[in-house]
Amino acid sequence: MRKYSIIIPLYNRPDEIRELLESLTKQTYTNFEVLVIEDGSKNDAKEIVASFADRLEVRYFFKENSGQGFTRNFGFEHATGDYFIIFDSDCIIPTHYLAAVEKDLNAYGYDLYGGPDAASPDFNQVQKAISYAMTSPFSTGGIRGKKKTLGGKFHPRSFNMGLSRKVYEKVGGFIITRMGEDIEFSIRIIRAGFQSGLIPDAYVYHKRRSTFGQFFKQLHFFGRARINISRFFPEELKLVHWFPALFFLFCCSLVLWLVVQLLTGWPLFTLACWILLLYVGLIFLHATVQTHSIWIGLLSIRAVFTQLTGYGIGFLTEGWRKWFKS
Structure with a gap:
């Protein structure tokens, strides 16, 4: 039986860590330790973590x-397990998780x-809509949780990621601390000859952000991160990563198509609107079927648009810095 070291970086989120630790007390596989590393928080969780000492x-x-990224490295240095697992603090872990990994x-x-x-069934409707956007085949979330990314091997993300001690001993830890640090780390590990894979049953309930404004900021950061990864591995910037930026530019171009249609009579604006309406309809129908809720289906339209525009703007702004200001 392997011993797992669960490493959780934490920054000013004491309420989240309580829920995460509570879920870990219910694991059916029990050979693990938990390391909570407070990353200079002003609102620390020391007492909350201490309250679990009799159960974990x-x-x-x-x-x-x-x-x-560097906070996770701190956890690697202090871990005693055979295998390291990284969670974000806004995750809740199902009871079967470690058993599925083993x-x-x-x-x-x-x-x-x-x-x-x-x-999770306990998530509110906005969280469920955001979760749909991050896993939907009608958004870039559709490439997450697949056996392979488009054009390459599966790159685990740090909200739910595990690596063996021998990986850490050979490759080391994170070399950047933000903006795509997990994907850079995954690529480096795979290029060192280690085998990567998806464990479908090792899912987590990822709360992410609870408002569309917070979600936009998170995805804006993700878009910037994708460009940052290309600074290390230019060949990892693929066509699919351009989709949110192209979607954002397409939406912005609607005004231009309207002007062209008014001046020339060419129905470009009408055609563009029909394409967009078809896309909206597909999102609504799929999300409604997936979530069994018409209201969440409607919210999912906003969630997907928030995801694509946030990511697209972040991608374009960081791309501008890389290609034209560097």
């Missing part, structure tokens, strides 16, 4: 702020793995 093998650390590691021998995210 848990250790609490406080360090100066250095960002989530089963698939025994079957496939992954050195690096990732798991999907899902919407």
